C-alpha cells in the first residue's frame with residue numbers, strides 16, 4: 257500500500273501519458289510559453305511492437321519545428337512506395353513520391369527512438385517537466401470542474417493542480433475513465449499478430465508491403481536487418497491458432513511469403529508472437545471543463561494504414577495551436593476545448609471509416625476465402641494500370657485529411 261505522501265504541485269497544463277500525443281503536446285506548449293508537466297507511468301520508452309511509422313504529415317510538423325534534419329540522423333528506413341502481392345499479382349498499393357511534403361516518404365524508426373528524440377528536445381525548454389515512472393491515478397475535481405491529477409510514483413502520491421488536464425494516456429486510458437467520459441466502440445473484425453524475423457540484407461527483397469493469399473494476409477516491413485511482420489487473423493482466433501504447434505504457424509508464414517523460409521525458424525515459440533487486439537473507438541465528447549482527451553485515448557485506431565502515431569501528433573499540433581495562448585494568458589475556456597474536438601474529430605472519423613471499409617471490404621473477405629480467386633480483384637488491376645490512382649492511398653496514409661501545421665511561435 258502506498259504512503260499517502262503528497263508532494264503537491266501546480267502547473268498550467270498536466271498531461272497524463274508520454275506517448276506521441278502527450279510528449280508532442282508537452283513540447284509544443286512549453287515551446288509556446290506554457291508550464292507543462294508530463295506524467296509517464298513507465299521508466300523508459302522501450303516497448304515491444306509499438307507503431308514505428310512516421311509519415312510525411314509528422315515529418316512536415318518536425319520541419320515546422322526545425323527538427324527534421326536532426327530527426328533524420330536517427331537510424332531509420334525510408335519507404336517511398338508500399339507494394340503488395342495480391343493473389344500472386346505484384347502491385348504498387350501506394351506511391352508517396354508525389355506527396356506535397358518536405359520529405360515524401362514514410363520513415364520507419366523504433367517508436368522509443370522517436371519518443372526519446374522529442375523528450376530530449378523538450379527537456380531543453382525551461383517550462384517543460386517530464387516525470388517518468390509516475391502513474392496518473394485519476395482526475396481531481398472541484399464542483400464539476402477538473403482541477404488536476406492525482407499521481408503515484410513509487411510510494412509517493414502527488415496531487416498536481418492544473419488549469420488544464422490532458423488525457424493522452426492511450427486506448428486503455430485511466431483519465432477518461434476517472435472523469436466519467438464515454439467512448440463508443442466501433443468494433444473490429446480482425447486482430448494482428450506481431451513478430452520480427454531476421455532479414456538477409458544481401459538476398460532478401462527490398463520491399464515494404466503486404467502479401468494476400470486466400471485465408472491469409474501478412475504485412476512485412478523492411479527494417480534493415482530484420483523484418484517486422486504483422487499477420488492478420490479473424491478477431492479472437494488466436495487461441496484456436498495456438499492449438500496448432502508453432503511449426504505449423506511458421507509454415508503458414510513461409511507459405512505466404514516464401515522469402516521468409518530461412519528466417520521463420522527464429523520463431524521459437526508462441527512467446528515470440530505478440531497479439532494486438534484491434535480496437536476502433538471514438539469518444540462522443542473529448543472534453544469537460546478543465547479536461548481534454550487526445551490521441552488514442554480519444555479515438556483508438558485500427559493498425560490499417562499505420563496512421564495512429566501520426567493522428568496522435570496531429571491532435572497535439574491542433575491542441576497547441578488552439579490552446580497555447582489562452583493557457584499562457586490564464587483565460588482557458590470550455591469553448592477552447594470544444595474547438596479542439598471540432599477540429600480533430602472529423603479527420604479521426606474519416607480515417608476510422610476508411611479503416612472500417614478496408615477491414616470489411618478487403619480483410620474480412622480475404623480471411624474468409626478458402627481458394628484463390630479466378631482473377632485478381634478489379635481495384636488491384638486498376639492500381640496496377642493507373643499510376644495516378646496510387647496517389648490516393650498515398651495521400652490518405654501519408655498526409656491524411658485536414659493536415660495540421662505548427663502555428664505557435666517559440667516564446668521568448
Ligand SMILES: Cc1cc2nc3c(=O)[nH]c(=O)nc-3n(C[C@H](O)[C@H](O)[C@H](O)COP(=O)(O)OP(=O)(O)OC[C@H]3O[C@@H](n4cnc5c(N)ncnc54)[C@H](O)[C@@H]3O)c2cc1C
Nearest residue numbers: 273275276277297307392425426551552562563564565568
Ligand atoms: C502493436 C501495435 C502496432 C502499431 N503500429 C502502428 C504503426 O505502424 N503506425 C502507427 O502510426 N501507429 C501504430 N500503432 C498505433 C500507435 O502506436 C498509437 O495510435 C499511438 O501510439 C497513439 O499515441 P498516443 O500518444 O495517443 O497513445 P500511446 O502511444 O498509447 O501512449 C500513451 C502513453 O501513456 C502512458 N500511460 C498510460 N496510462 C498512463 C497513466 N495512467 N499514467 C501515466 N502514463 C500512462 C503509456 O505508457 C504510453 O506511453 C500501433 C499500435 C500497436 C499496439
